Amino acid sequence: METRASHFVVGIFVLLSAIGLAGFGAWLAKTKTDQAYDLYDVSFRGSVNGLQEGSSVLYRGVPVGRVSHIAIDRDNITRVLATIEVQAGTPIKEDTSAQLAIQGITGIASIELLGGSNDSADVEPGEDGRPPKLEAAPSAIEKFVQSTPELLANTSAMVDRISVLLSDENIQAFTTILEDLAKTSATLAENRGEFTALLEEVASASTNASDAAAAAKALMPDIQAALAAITQRSGAIGDTAETTLAEFGETSKAVKNLAWRMDRIFGELERPLDDFGQTGMYDFSEMVREMRQLVASLSRITTEFERDPAGFLIGGNQRGFVPE
Template identity: 25%
Template sequence: METRSNHVLVGAVVLILLAVLALFTVWLARLNGGSEKQYDIFFKEAVDGVNKGSPVAFSGVPVGQVKEIALFKPDPQFVRVRITVNSDVPVLEGTTATIQGIGFTGVSQIQLDGAVKGAPPITCPEKDRASVCPLGVPVIPTKQGGLGALLSSAPKLLERLTTLTERLTELLSDKNQASIAGILENTNRLTDALADRGPEIAATLAETRIAIQKAGNAAQQIGELAGTTNRVLDQDVQPAMDNLNQAINSAKHSMDTLDSAIGDARPGLKTFSNQTVPEVNQLVHDLRNMTEALSSVAQKVDRQGAGSIIGAPALPDYDPKKSPKQPKE
């Protein structure tokens, strides 16, 4: 009985020690977990080579590991990768996550980079927390890496290569090959014809060069002629135009003076026309009458002498024959 009691006691002590060790391990894990931060990364591409426990590096420096990989149930096209990193890692706004292969082993890691100096850390805001942090932890945006970009663009590249191959096949069909052969043959004929006409072409080029040179000389002469014409206009025509302008200005001044003189003489001319001209006409009339009277006196003196002016005129002799007849009773 005593031996069995000892065994029970020893077993109880061992169980108690194991329980204490387990509690210590859990406490230590929680203690270590308190110095780490968790982030979610949503990849819209394959995460080949990334497994639970895969390393997480920040600019090539190991800072944590992958804790969980699962499909995002609300949108299965995304793969959710939860990572844990040391609390002192500067996961700031601008930081992005990519999948980077490690050598040629097929193993990949999560690469973080792109943190902006002075930017705030990536956290879950109080506003729109459910949309920004759907699973309660901050989300690091993704960026396609070199291999991921190559793999994502591979289907488009293959499609373009297929299209290019089909077009090359159509281009190199029998009909097009015959056409290309005809074009090459015509090209050869044209080359031979040009080779045969080489001297003529050279002569034509020489004549063209001479014509261009003559045209250049003609253009230079035209330029010189234009310069001479400008000088003639400046030296000869311009002075003549200045003299003509002076003459026009003098004539205008004379016309202005004449207009002023006519304006000043207009009242005297009006008086002369209204008063002096009638008086002159009367004077001329009186002079004409006086001239006629004097002419009559001169003629009388000439015929009858000077006494005709002083004495009475003589009576004519009586002639009975010329006497007037008496009227009958």
């Protein structure tokens, strides 16, 4: 009797649980049915591998809907159209774009809505009452796949350069460099004392240079004063030189004019001198002879005058007055 009673209780509990689950399912279905959605078509250029009906739709990381249908675009078979249901009132703008995103490491794909600004207008419905269309931007995986050929080419070029760099000749040259460095290190180790002395001399020279620099700094006022005096004298010398050059220029002009005049005079005297050389030379010689005679007579008269001026003036031996 007790066994039958326990079975009855279990049956009642199972029946009530089933009715409760059915009621909860009906309520949940009614809630989803009553909730309003806006439909949008997302156009993909590449593959949508991993995307399926029921996949999540996120807007800036916030779940706003799901994928309701996926099919090849009949107008352009190179594209894939994914119809999404987005909660009514979600601000989908004309500058809003979509992107295929992979969630975690499971490979499950979702659609991520990106962009959209407050100043942009709401997206317009499509033709013939079709849902508005959103263009999908290339996903990170698509960008990586598109850049793979260039990446492979760059990798191949890098491998070729590394091969050239690690050629036998370069390795031998690098080995030679290492051997030379080892020899240089050994030489420096052997001549450490001389190197230390050289460093001390360099330090001493630096000290002397510092002292010389200090002395030169101390002499700078005198040097500046001397330079100022030289500058002043240079200015005076420059003025004097300028004046001298001006006077020299005037003198040069005067000499040039004198030479021009002498040349003209000589040109005018050229013919008379020729006539004089031909006809007047004899008369000139006679004149010279007579002038010599005249000079001799004058010399004699002068001598007599100096010797006896009175006799020269009165003449003869005149006697003075003799009183009686």
